[in-house]
Amino acid sequence: MSTPQPPMPQTAAPNWQAAPGSSFPTYTSPIPVVRTHLGHALSSEWTKIRSVRSTMWTLGVFVLLVVGIGLGAASLVAANSDEASLRSENPLAFGSFGLLLGTMCIITLGVLTTASEYGTGMIRTTMTACPTRGRVLTAKAIVFFAVAFVVTLSSAVLVALADVALLEGARDPSGEEWLKGTVGISLFIALLGLLSLVVGSIIRHSAGAITIMIGVVLAPLVIAMFMFSQSLEDLQQALIEYSIPNQLSVFYSQSLTESGPSGWDPLWIMLGVTAAAFAGAYALLEKRDV
Template identity: 75%
Template sequence: MSTPQPPTPQAAPEWQAAPGSPYPTYTSPIPVVRAHLGHALASEWTKIKSVRSTLWTLGVFVLLVVGIGLLAGLVVANSSSDLAGESALSLGFFGLLLGSMCVITLGVLTTASEYGTGMVRTTMTACPSRSRVLAAKAIVFFLMAFVVTLVSATLVAMLHVAMLEDNGAVDPTGAEWLKATVGVSLYIALLGLLSLAVGSVIRHSAGAITIMIGVLLAPLVIALFMFSESLKEVQEALFEYSIPNQLSIFYANSLSESGPSGWDPLWIVLGVTAVVLAGAFALLQKRDV
């Protein structure tokens, strides 16, 4: 008894060559789609949400912002402190100051870590347009940092208003709510974006993080030890333009009586970030990966 033979596969169709094709006997049946920024955004979102550093840094960020904010509110609410004339939102400053270091770290890792692992070669092979890759990283990171900060800051603000209503704190105005939630979230997200640009320029995670932590803390620490009268103006400038002071302005409790006010800190960090990011784009085009 003969064994049944499998059916003979049909011959592949003869695909007609496209005009001017170097392969005159074959044209791929798979539709070719021109790559665009949307593809790069999808790729960067997949990468940033799948690495453990994102989960850990953002988790610690939320823990610091909400945990320290809640602790500060409980301490003031259970004490005899009188907040007459002050906004309940001002206590959110402490958690965000510490939490900003997490956003800085994640911003650096978003770009610099790929140079450490060599993954950047794969990324640039998949998307030869280097500017598109950096733009996608910047957009995805900025939106993620902004949303996480906004949710955390808004939650802390709502808790403080509810907890401190018996301590004489005044109800925040609409402008104060806007600055203490949307304004400070934009500032933190831009600070992280600045870190991302520095990571792209330095291409070394530890070095870029060290630089950004220095930018965050060094001006204020240096100013604290300037006792000479001849350095008074320098000391005041370091106080006024230090990141902790600019961050406190969003809560109307500036460390300095002069210097930036209102929305000035947001425009300052926006300008600095734009300059450094433009430099990162320019260097990315000139240097080898």
């Protein structure tokens, strides 16, 4: 019978310490590590907006509406009016008909710029690539506003020049009228599209956000037309004055009412509303799950 062996004494685990310096002193990563910034997000959003079909379709229809309706209205007036009746007309104002319908295209594109990513789930990839959510929304807003403004300005200038040439008997627009009828109206429509982009970010549903924005554009004026009660006269007046169609006409000095916004007021109103909506969208974006 064997004698049991005494247990081996326990020894402390060795305290290993890494040698000073890099574990792989001769290795260099082939992938450059770059700190990301807003420029990278802008480049990404520009690639998105110019590579999807919806951008080309909506902007193409927008240009056709603005140019086609603007030239058509001026041609009809020129063919059916005498020189005496045209002397008091502002030839730039005939471009407003196409611009009013064209806003639907800008609204649609603005909503799709944000809401479509939530519908397809692509927003998860976007936020993974750029975890700073506010930067993503800012980049989308800058890229979209630039595209909408340039396309609107180009179309408005083309229609304005053509209408002035068609309506030879009309008075010559002043410098301020040229500025308001081209740059001013383009800034207003681009801001309206930017408001649509922000609403798309808040609602996260393309059809719902587009419906809301169409209601914002058309509902006040339509509702006011059916207010026959004298007790609602003040409300009816306010709805007409601050409706989008009336604010568009203010840029051509053809307001539907004698009171209400005038001059550059519609631009400042739209700027304030868009800024407030953008602040709300930014706050929700930071709190919500993707």
